[in-house]
Amino acid sequence: MEKKVIDKDMLIMDVVEANPNAPEILLSYGMHCLGCAIAHGETLAEAAEVHGIDLNQLLQDLNK
Secondary structure, eight states: OOOOOOOTTSBHHHHHHHOTTHHHHHHHTTOOGGGOGGGGTOBHHHHHHHHTOOHHHHHHHHTO
Protein backbone atom coordinates (compact mmCIF):
# COMPACT_ATOMS: atom_id res chain seq x y z
CA MET A 1 0.00 0.00 0.00
CA GLU A 2 1.35 3.42 -0.97
CA LYS A 3 1.97 5.85 1.88
CA LYS A 4 -0.16 8.98 1.66
CA VAL A 5 1.82 12.21 1.75
CA ILE A 6 0.65 14.59 4.46
CA ASP A 7 0.32 18.21 3.38
CA LYS A 8 -0.55 21.50 5.05
CA ASP A 9 -4.11 21.54 3.73
CA MET A 10 -5.15 18.22 5.26
CA LEU A 11 -7.57 18.22 8.16
CA ILE A 12 -6.11 17.08 11.47
CA MET A 13 -8.35 14.02 11.49
CA ASP A 14 -7.16 13.08 7.98
CA VAL A 15 -3.54 13.44 9.12
CA VAL A 16 -4.23 10.98 11.94
CA GLU A 17 -5.82 8.58 9.46
CA ALA A 18 -2.84 8.87 7.07
CA ASN A 19 -0.16 8.35 9.74
CA PRO A 20 -0.79 6.08 12.73
CA ASN A 21 2.06 7.87 14.56
CA ALA A 22 0.49 11.31 14.06
CA PRO A 23 -1.11 11.54 17.53
CA GLU A 24 2.26 11.01 19.22
CA ILE A 25 3.99 13.47 16.86
CA LEU A 26 1.31 16.14 17.30
CA LEU A 27 1.44 15.75 21.09
CA SER A 28 5.23 16.10 21.02
CA TYR A 29 4.70 19.54 19.45
CA GLY A 30 2.23 20.51 22.16
CA MET A 31 -0.71 20.10 19.82
CA HIS A 32 -3.49 18.43 21.76
CA CYS A 33 -5.76 18.64 18.74
CA LEU A 34 -7.14 15.14 18.94
CA GLY A 35 -9.44 15.92 21.84
CA CYS A 36 -10.53 19.23 20.35
CA ALA A 37 -13.79 19.54 18.42
CA ILE A 38 -12.10 22.03 16.07
CA ALA A 39 -9.78 19.24 14.81
CA HIS A 40 -12.56 17.93 12.60
CA GLY A 41 -12.54 21.11 10.52
CA GLU A 42 -9.06 22.57 11.06
CA THR A 43 -6.20 22.07 8.63
CA LEU A 44 -2.71 21.19 9.72
CA ALA A 45 -1.52 24.66 8.61
CA GLU A 46 -4.21 26.39 10.67
CA ALA A 47 -3.41 24.33 13.75
CA ALA A 48 0.33 24.96 13.39
CA GLU A 49 -0.26 28.70 13.09
CA VAL A 50 -2.50 28.81 16.16
CA HIS A 51 0.09 26.89 18.18
CA GLY A 52 3.08 28.83 16.81
CA ILE A 53 4.67 25.71 15.35
CA ASP A 54 7.10 25.49 12.43
CA LEU A 55 4.84 23.95 9.78
CA ASN A 56 7.68 22.73 7.57
CA GLN A 57 9.36 20.86 10.43
CA LEU A 58 6.04 19.36 11.50
CA LEU A 59 5.36 18.17 7.93
CA GLN A 60 8.82 16.60 7.76
CA ASP A 61 8.20 14.69 10.99
CA LEU A 62 4.74 13.56 9.93
CA ASN A 63 6.01 12.34 6.55
CA LYS A 64 9.04 10.37 7.85
